[in-house]
Every structure is written in C-alpha cells, then in structure tokens.
Amino acid sequence: MLKLHGNLPVLNSTTKDAYLITVTTNTNLPPVLKKNRALLMQPNQDPKGYKAVLTKEKGSTDFDADSDVFQISDDYNYLNEGDIVRLDPSSGSMRSLYRKNSPHNTILLTEQCDHYCLMCSQPPKDVDDSWLLQEVFELISLMPTDTKGLGFSGGEPTLYGDRLIDLLHHTKRSLPTTAIDILSNGRAFKDMEFAKNYATVEHPDMLIGIPIYSDDPVRHDYVVQSRGAFDETIKGILNLKKVSQKVEIRIVIHKQTVDRLVRTCEFIARNLLFVDHVALMGLEITGFTRPNLDLLWIDPYEYKDILSEAVAVLNSYGMNASVYNHQLCTINPDVLGNYRKSISDWKTEFLDECLSCTKRTDCGGLFSSSKQFRHSRYIKAFK
Amino acid sequence: MSEFRTIEFYKSRKSSYRLLPFRFTPLDQDRYVLTNMAGEYLVSARDKLLDFLQHKLANEDPTYIELRSRHFLIDDNSSIAPELLAIKLRTRYDRLAEFTGLHIFVVTLRCEHSCPYCQVSRQSEDKLRYDMSSEIASGAIDLALRSPSQNIKIEFQGGEPLLNFELIKFIVLEAKKRNQKRDKNLAFVIATNLALINEDILIFCRQHSILISTSLDGPKDLHNANRPRPGGDSYEKTIEGIKLVRQTLGRDRVSALMTTTEASLDRVQEIIDEYLTQDFNGIFLRPLSPYGFAIKTKSYRAYNTERWLDFYKEGLEYIIGLNRQGIDFIEYYAATILKKMLTSEDPGYVDLMSPSGIGIGAVVYNYDGYVYASDESRMLAEMGEEKFRLGKVLENSYEQIFTSPNLLDPLEESFAYSVPMCNDCAFEPYCGADPVFHYALYKDYVGRKPESEFCFRNMATFRFLIKKMEDDKLVRQLFTKWANN
Amino acid sequence: MKDSEKESKTISVNFDSQVFSLMAIKKAAYKYIDSFSADITAENHEVRCVLSLTSPRNEENSARLVDDFKKEVLDQDLRETLKDETEAVRNLILAHAFSKTGIVNNERVSDD
Numbered sequence: 008m009l010k011l012h013g014n015l016p017v018l019n020s021t022t023k024d025a026y027l028i029t030v031t032t033n034t035n036l037p038p039v040l041k042k043n044r045a046l047l048m049q050p051n052q053d054p055k056g057y058k059a060v061l062t063k064e065k066g067s068t069d070f071d072a073d074s075d076v077f078q079i080s081d082d083y084n085y086l087n088e089g090d091i092v093r094l095d096p097s098s099g100s101m102r103s104l105y106r107k108n109s110p111h112n113t114i115l116l117t118e119q120c121d122h123y124c125l126m127c128s129q130p131p132k133d134v135d136d137s138w139l140l141q142e143v144f145e146l147i148s149l150m151p152t153d154t155k156g157l158g159f160s161g162g163e164p165t166l167y168g169d170r171l172i173d174l175l176h177h178t179k180r181s182l183p184t185t186a187i188d189i190l191s192n193g194r195a196f197k198d199m200e201f202a203k204n205y206a207t208v209e210h211p212d213m214l215i216g217i218p219i220y221s222d223d224p225v226r227h228d229y230v231v232q233s234r235g236a237f238d239e240t241i242k243g244i245l246n247l248k249k250v251s252q253k254v255e256i257r258i259v260i261h262k263q264t265v266d267r268l269v270r271t272c273e274f275i276a277r278n279l280l281f282v283d284h285v286a287l288m289g290l291e292i293t294g295f296t297r298p299n300l301d302l303l304w305i306d307p308y309e310y311k312d313i314l315s316e317a318v319a320v321l322n323s324y325g326m327n328a329s330v331y332n333h334q335l336c337t338i339n340p341d342v343l344g345n346y347r348k349s350i351s352d353w354k355t356e357f358l359d360e361c362l363s364c365t366k367r368t369d370c371g372g373l374f375s376s377s378k379q380f381r382h383s384r385y386i387k388a389f390k
Numbered sequence: 391m392s393e394f395r396t397i398e399f400y401k402s403r404k405s406s407y408r409l410l411p412f413r414f415t416p417l418d419q420d421r422y423v424l425t426n427m428a429g430e431y432l433v434s435a436r437d438k439l440l441d442f443l444q445h446k447l448a449n450e451d452p453t454y455i456e457l458r459s460r461h462f463l464i465d466d467n468s469s470i471a472p473e474l475l476a477i478k479l480r481t482r483y484d485r486l487a488e489f490t491g492l493h494i495f496v497v498t499l500r501c502e503h504s505c506p507y508c509q510v511s512r513q514s515e516d517k518l519r520y521d522m523s524s525e526i527a528s529g530a531i532d533l534a535l536r537s538p539s540q541n542i543k544i545e546f547q548g549g550e551p552l553l554n555f556e557l558i559k560f561i562v563l564e565a566k567k568r569n570q571k572r573d574k575n576l577a578f579v580i581a582t583n584l585a586l587i588n589e590d591i592l593i594f595c596r597q598h599s600i601l602i603s604t605s606l607d608g609p610k611d612l613h614n615a616n617r618p619r620p621g622g623d624s625y626e627k628t629i630e631g632i633k634l635v636r637q638t639l640g641r642d643r644v645s646a647l648m649t650t651t652e653a654s655l656d657r658v659q660e661i662i663d664e665y666l667t668q669d670f671n672g673i674f675l676r677p678l679s680p681y682g683f684a685i686k687t688k689s690y691r692a693y694n695t696e697r698w699l700d701f702y703k704e705g706l707e708y709i710i711g712l713n714r715q716g717i718d719f720i721e722y723y724a725a726t727i728l729k730k731m732l733t734s735e736d737p738g739y740v741d742l743m744s745p746s747g748i749g750i751g752a753v754v755y756n757y758d759g760y761v762y763a764s765d766e767s768r769m770l771a772e773m774g775e776e777k778f779r780l781g782k783v784l785e786n787s788y789e790q791i792f793t794s795p796n797l798l799d800p801l802e803e804s805f806a807y808s809v810p811m812c813n814d815c816a817f818e819p820y821c822g823a824d825p826v827f828h829y830a831l832y833k834d835y836v837g838r839k840p841e842s843e844f845c846f847r848n849m850a851t852f853r854f855l856i857k858k859m860e861d862d863k864l865v866r867q868l869f870t871k872w873a874n875n
Numbered sequence: 876m877k878d879s880e881k882e883s884k885t886i887s888v889n890f891d892s893q894v895f896s897l898m899a900i901k902k903a904a905y906k907y908i909d910s911f912s913a914d915i916t917a918e919n920h921e922v923r924c925v926l927s928l929t930s931p932r933n934e935e936n937s938a939r940l941v942d943d944f945k946k947e948v949l950d951q952d953l954r955e956t957l958k959d960e961t962e963a964v965r966n967l968i969l970a971h972a973f974s975k976t977g978i979v980n981n982e983r984v985s986d987d
Contacts, residue, residue: 123392324870
C-alpha cells in the first residue's frame with residue numbers, strides 16, 4: 008500500500024502556509040517554471056531555483072534560502088513527474104493529491120457525512136473542513152488537461168450544496184475532456200431544484216455513484232445508520248434520471264447485505280432499469296469495518312453462488328453490471344464477464360499464495376487492509 | 391466514534407401499514423397469487439394473505455418484508471412505492487400510444503396447399519379474383535404508414551404470398567419510398583410455406599432485409615398430414631427452403647411457427663425434437679385455434695383445452711430439461727407471458743393484450759381491400775361472420791377505419807379491467823381481452839369467463855408458470871432470461 | 876350401495892348479510908357459473924342461496940364445492956374492503972402514471 012501522506016523532516020523553509028505544488032524530476036526547467044515546482048531530487052542534482060525540494064539527502068546541500076526543503080524516505084519512491092502534492096512547511100506534512108501515473112485519482116472533498124455506514128471506509132468527522140473544497144478548486148486548476156478521469160468523494164460531497172455544483176462547473180472548464188465520477192448517497196437530489204442545478208453542468212461524461220444496500224428499506228437504513236435514507240435515495244435517483252443524468256448503483260456485499268442481494272438486484276431491475284451501471288463490491292477492511300467486523304464479515308467464497316445468481320439477474324435484464332474487489336479464486340466462472348480489476352492501484356496487494364498463480368495478472372488482488380486484517384480462507388493459486 | 395444502532399432501531403415502532411392496490415387469486419389449494427398495480431406477482435399462503443388484508447401482519451414477518459419491497463403496502467419506513475408503481479405502470483402502457491405496429495397484407499388468397507384447418511385459402515387460378523391489386527396495395531401502404539407507431543412491420547400473408555411475389559416487390563419498394571419523409575423503422579416479413587422459394591426471390595429479400603416466417607408443424611408425417619400438397623412433399627420443401635434461406639440470407643433470418651392440431655397433441659416431444667434437428671433456437675407452442683373446429687363442436691373444452699394444456703406442460707417440461715443439460719432452447723409462448731410477468735415491457739402479442747390487440751396491435755388489409763381488426767377477424771369473416779370488418783381500402787379513410795364501431799365497441803366492451811371476474815383477477819395483467827375469440831364461440835365480446843376456454847386455458851398456463859418458478863430456482867433463472875429475450 | 880353415490884342436484888347455503896355483502900355473494904356465485912346456477916334471495920339478516928348443480932356430484936365433491944364457494948365469498952368480501960381502502964391511492968398512482976414524468980419517453984406525435 009502506498010504511503011500517500013506523512014510528516015517529513017523540514018530541512019529549510021520560508022513559507023508559513025500549506026500550498027499545492029506540482030512535482031518535477033526535470034532539472035532543465037526554465038527558471039520561471041522552477042519557481043512553482045517541487046523538485047524530486049536525485050543525488051548530485053542542482054536544487055537551486057525550485058520553490059520546494061524533496062530529497063533523500065540528510066545533510067543540507069546547496070539549497071536556496073527561499074526553497075522549502077523536505078526530507079523524504081523510500082516510502083515515497085512512487086512520486087513522479089507531474090504528480091501534485093500538498094506541502095505544509097510548518098508541520099512538514101506532505102500529501103499526495105494527484106498521481107499522474109494512476110489510472111484513476113479520487114479527490115476527497117470533505118470528511119463530513121450525514122450517513123454513518125457500518126462499513127464506512129472514510130469515517131465521518133464532524134469538523135468544518137470546507138477549506139478542503141477551496142483547495143480542490145486550485146488542485147483542478149493545476150491538473151493536466153489530458154487526465155483521463157477523476158473521482159470526487161467524501162464523506163458526503165453534496166453537503167456542500169451549490170458549491171459542489173460550482174466545483175463541477177470549474178472542473179468542466181479546466182479539464183473539458185476528463186471524465187468525472189462522484190460518490191454520494193444521493194439524498195440531496197430529492198430536491199428537484201438541486202438535481203436541475205446539477206444538470207446545468209451539462210458534462211459530457213459525468214456519473215454519480217449511489218449506494219443501495221437492500222430492497223428492504225429497513226435494512227438499507229440500518230446499514231447506513233440513518234432513518235428515511237432509502238426513500239430519499241430512491242427519490243434522488245429518480246430526480247437525477249428525470250434530468251437525464253448518469254447514475255450508478257453501488258452495493259457493498261457483506262453479511263448484512265448478502266442475504267437479500269438477489270432480491271435487491273431484482274428490485275433494481277424492476278424499478279431502476281434505467282440506471283447506467285450497477286457495481287457489486289467486495290468489503291474493504293478499513294475504517295468502520297474493523298470495529299464492526301463480526302457484524303459484517305462473510306467469506307466471499309461462501310457467497311459466491313449468491314453473487315452468481317445476483318449477477319445473472321442483472322445480466323438477464325440487460326443491465327451493465329460489474330463485480331469489483333474480489334479475487335478470481337473466490338468467484339464462480341460465470342461472473343467473469345462482469346469481473347473488473349478495480350482496487351485502486353495504491354492499495355492493491357497479493358498474498359504469498361498468489362505468487363505462483365497463473366491468473367495473477369488477470370486478478371484484481373486484495374485490498375492492503377484485507378491482506379492485513381481479514382481475507383478469504385480460500386485464496387488459492389490457479390495452476 | 392458514535393455508537394452504532396441495531397436494526398431494531400430502524401424498524402417503525404408502529405406496526406400499522408397502508409394497503410396498496412392489488413389483486414389476489416388462488417394459485418393452488420394453499421397459496422394465492424397477488425399482483426400489484428404494476429403487474430408484479432408475489433405468492434403467499436392463504437393465512438398470511440388474510441392477516442395482511444386485515445392489518446394483522448407483523449412487520450418482522452418475512453412475508454411483510456416481501457410485501458413492502460414488492461409494493462403491496464406502505465408504512466412509516468417507506469412510502470416511495472406509489473411513485474415507483476406509477477413509473478412502471480406508465481412504462482407498461484407506453485406501447486399503447488405507439489398504436490398499430492403490425493400490418494398484415496394478404497397479397498393473394500391462392501395457394502397450392504390444401505390444409506384442412508386453413509380458413510382462408512383457395513386453390514384457384516383466378517388471379518384477378520383472388521390477388522390483391524396494386525391500387526389496393528398502394529392504398530393500404532398509405533394506411534399503414536399513417537400509423538403513429540415509429541416501428542412498422544409489414545407482414546405478407548395469403549394463401550401463399552409468394553404466388554404474388556410481384557406485388558410483394560411493389561409494396562416493399564413503394565413503402566420504402568414513401569417512408570423516406572417519415573423515417574419510420576420499416577421491417578418486412580413473408581409468411582410462406584417456402585415451396586416456391588427461389589434464387590431471385592431470395593436476392594430481393596436480401597437486398598431489403600426481408601425476414602422469412604414459415605410453418606413447421608413437426609416431423610415429416612405430422613407436417614405433411616397437416617399440409618397436403620400435390621406431391622405430398624410439403625415437409626421436404628419446407629426443410630429445403632429453410633436451408634436455402636439460411637444460406638442466402640443468414641441463420642437468424644428465418645423463423646418457424648407451428649400450428650397445433652389434434653394430431654399434434656400427443657407428439658409434443660417429437661415436434662420439439664424436429665425443431666432441434668432443424669437447428670432452431672426455440673419453438674412457439676401455440677394454443678389450439680378454435681376457428682372452424684370449435685364452432686362445430688361445443689365440447690371443445692373438456693376435450694381440447696385440457697389436452698392442449700397437457701401437450702403444453704409436457705412440451706415445456708421437456709424444454710426445461712434440455713436447458714438444464716446446457717442446451718439453450720426457448721419456448722416462445724412462455725417467454726411472451728413471462729415478459730409480462732417479470733418486466734414492465736409489453737411483448738405486443740395480440741392475443742394477450744388488454745385493451746385487446748385488435749386494431750391497436752395489428753391490422754389486416756385483405757386481398758379484396760377489406761380491412762380487418764386482426765388475423766382472426768379475417769378468418770371469422772371467411773366463415774361468414776363480418777363483425778370485425780372495419781372498412782375498405784380506398785373507400786374509407788384512416789379515421790373511418792380506426793374509429794369504426796366494429797373496432798371501438800369490442801375494444802371497449804372487452805377491456806379486461808372492466809369485465810366481471812377479470813377485473814378482480816390477479817392474472818389480468820398477463821391476460822388479454824380476446825373479443826374475436828369470444829365472439830366466435832359465444833357470440834359476445836366477453837363471454838362468461840367461468841365458461842370461457844380462453845380464460846380456462848390462460849389461468850391454467852399462468853398458474854403453471856408461476857408454480858414452476860416458485861418451486862425451482864433454476865427454472866426461475868431460466869424464465870428470467872426468457873422474459874428478457 | 877354407498878351413501879356417497881351421486882345424488883345432490885340442489886344445495887342450500889346461507890350467509891349472514893350483516894357480515895357479507897350481497898355484491899360479494901353475487902360475484903362469488905358468478906365465478907361458479909359453470910358449476911352451478913344460484914337462486915339468491917335476501918330476507919332480514921340472511922341471504923339464501925339455492926345452488927342448482929349443472930351436473931350431479933357425490934357428497935364429497937358437493938361438500939368441496941360448497942367449501943370453495945364459501946371461501947370465494949370471503950375473498951370477494953375482502954376484495955371489496957381492499958378496493959375501498961386503496962381507492963384514493965390507486966387514483967393517485969394512475970394520475971401520476973399518466974402525467975408527463977419525464978422518465979418514460981413521451982408520446983411521439985404522428986406527422987400527418
């Protein structure tokens with residue numbers, strides 16, 4: 008798993024506040040450009056003229072007095088030309104916000120949320136972090152226009168209301184050909200005005216991913232720990248469709264959702280046939296999942312037949328469905344057509360058992376957290 | 391970190407609920423079929439149903455949870471159902487606004503076969519008398535394109551339509567020409583026995599993407615007995631024709647329909663095997679046509695409908711068995727009904743539509759210019775009953791034809807939702823109003839449903855399909871695939 | 876000769892009119908029109924049905940028929956209650972279904 012942020016020793020600094028900056032490995036940049044780049048320094052390179060320097064050298068070399076110099080370890084070897092990081096010279100904090108080599112970057116907009124899902128991978132914090140949103144406007148402006156796709160998530164992004172819409176407009180203007188996907192519980196869209204406002208973005212390739220955990224409203228409300236969630240979420244989806252927006256439904260499969268998984272897919276096929284995609288997802292053992300593990304854990308191998316049945320329903324009705332976050336040895340072959348390698352590259356892992364597996368390159372692997380805390384007992388190399 | 395609440399917290403404390411509109415009909419001795427406003431069904435034990443109706447069902451009961459998810463009730467936990475039901479209902483009826491999609495052109499009454507059950511064909515050399523003229527064809531094309539439907543299917547029937555292939559060419563070319571400014575999706579089908587198919591005909595069909603629909607009643611002896619022809623080789627000609635069409639036009643360009651006669655009733659497996667041998671992907675096990683036969687004998691029911699049901703059930707079981715072995719083979723009659731049961735789509739099958747499919751789903755332009763509300767309406771006219779004749783091409787306008795009382799009266803009077811017994815039948819969403827059938831047998835558009843062969847057959851079929859799905863998960867999965875075919 | 880030999884041609888069944896509506900009884904009788912025709916009279920608190928079987932039945936079959944008929948009367952009665960209870964929401968759903976929701980394609984207008 009990649010270490011995306013940490014506190015680094017600061018060898019020199021002049022700036023007080025945190026800022027976003029693009030990383031470069033190029034020592035031949037014209038001086039005007041060096042002034043807003045962070046140099047990922049190799050030994051014996053000349054670090055002069057750069058706004059910031061990231062170096063493995065312990066002792067101080069020839070730095071400019073007005074460069075912010077951070078000492079990085081091997082943990083950050085993934086950093087590369089074109090990445091964008093946030094540097095905070097006063098605390099030494101560095102956070103990778105955008106990685107050019109990643110097929111998909113997800114940007115956190117807020118940690119606030121009006122749900123409290125049993126398996127939340129980004130547990131909510133009731134702290135005003137609207138400064139994050141501000142920063143994202145700047146991040147978007149720094150991002151290269153050839154970025155294929157990016158995701159907005161949280162917490163619950165729609166808590167920002169119209170400011171979220173402003174961000175989407177801004178993203179469309181700055182990155183006109185970049186696909187956007189947004190993760191949301193969809194409830195804010197029960198207000199048709201908000202849905203219409205969202206539609207004004209008129210983005211060529213924007214999708215909103217909304218979870219529905221059960222066809223049983225009580226169970227859905229329970230999983231997200233909020234009364235009335237089911238009805239409002241459905242209403243939100245209907246409104247989004249009335250204004251012709253692309254919607255994806257996401258279902259995380261665990262012990263609280265697996266019993267009704269097939270019924271839930273039938274519900275989607277009968278009532279929400281017009282959604283653009285359905286994602287059936289394996290459980291990530293992070294955030295709230297760990298304290299709730301007893302409630303949630305079921306070995307995917309044990310529900311593979313249910314998964315097959317659920318996928319068959321969606322396929323029969325002609326819906327686009329994908330299976331994410333599962334290992335090839337824990338699913339039945341009949342879902343292979345829907346199987347995707349989906350775990351974000353920075354948290355993909357394999358077990359020792361997997362080293363000899365003939366299908367390793369086709370497999371999505373495991374979450375780092377799964378490897379560490381809990382995974383299927385049936386992981387076995389294909390011969 | 392706040393505390394997580396148990397699921398109990400999310401259940402409403404009140405056990406009260408509001409019923410949503412639904413209908414119920416017995417499935418068997420112990421169970422009932424319930425259907426909601428969108429036509430989705432749920433099977434329940436009688437005692438649970440009674441509790442449910444009397445507001446005694448507890449919200450922990452698994453049946454309660456199903457009833458809520460499937461839109462039979464609303465409660466404090468969820469009341470989004472009415473909105474979802476409205477959308478599903480709307481989708482179901484959306485097709486109505488499209489209006490007439492199937493336009494049957496009877497281009498000639500001449501035929502070189504002499505099938506005993508056929509109501510309409512004559513052996514005749516008299517082309518003038520029994521062929522459709524190009525003037526009538528031209529008028530009929532205008533009527534067909536006048537339909538609001540975006541998708542128009544023109545089907546050529548007869549007699550044997552290939553005996554008047556020149557007219558078919560004329561109609562195809564003219565229709566396409568006149569469609570240029572309308573831009574509808576035109577599809578053409580020729581319903582032919584294939585005895586007269588040749589290279590030239592096939593080239594034309596290929597040029598214009600014309601589909602072929604032929605008849606295959608079963609193995610050779612059965613088929614030939616049903617379809618006498620000079621030379622006694624109807625079957626051979628059909629098989630040859632099918633091969634030729636596949637070679638020239640493509641494998642999926644020819645479909646086969648069977649006519650079920652008394653002789654078929656004991657031989658369903660053989661008939662299916664014949665379709666397998668001829669490399670078809672499925673078969674349509676058609677109900678017995680009452681026209682001609684049952685008019686003569688009133689004992690139709692006890693003997694024929696029951697026998698057909700046995701025929702059908704045996705055939706369907708056999709086909710399910712094939713699928714279990716990994717052979718993909720569909721039964722299309724079941725698939726048609728299943729589409730109504732398991733999706734919000736309307737298959738547009740004329741015999742199972744309410745409001746009736748006559749006029750709304752299909753219309754027939756006969757060789758002599760008379761316009762009929764459906765194929766069966768035409769057959770009835772050939773037997774002397776002109777109740778469903780709507781008008782005449784070139785003499786009556788589109789409005790006159792489609793607002794003819796001969797169309798509107800049966801449509802209105804037979805609308806199943808308003809008919810005694812149908813209006814509270816749980817199977818009504820799957821069934822149809824068949825005013826032509828009922829008029830043929832009982833001399834009124836509706837008949838008395840308890841005595842109606844149509845009703846008896848349909849209810850038995852619906853119950854059979856639902857029971858199979860309830861009792862066998864694999865069948866349910868198979869049927870779900872068929873429903874979306 | 877057994878007692879269960881076919882005999883009955885008419886059977887009497889009575890209903891308390893304070894419990895079951897006349898309409899429910901009529902509708903139930905309609906459903907069995909192929910098995911019997913019913914003479915229905917109402918007096919005080921009783922509805923009397925004299926069922927004339929269309930073909931003779933033995934005792935066992937007759938008993939079953941009467942049983943089914945009684946169940947159907949109850950079903951019809953419940954259907955009436957159900958209809959009353961759900962009339963308002965049914966109209967709501969229909970109105971919604973046939974307004975322009977924007978989710979389902981709106982009708983195309985014929986250009987003639």
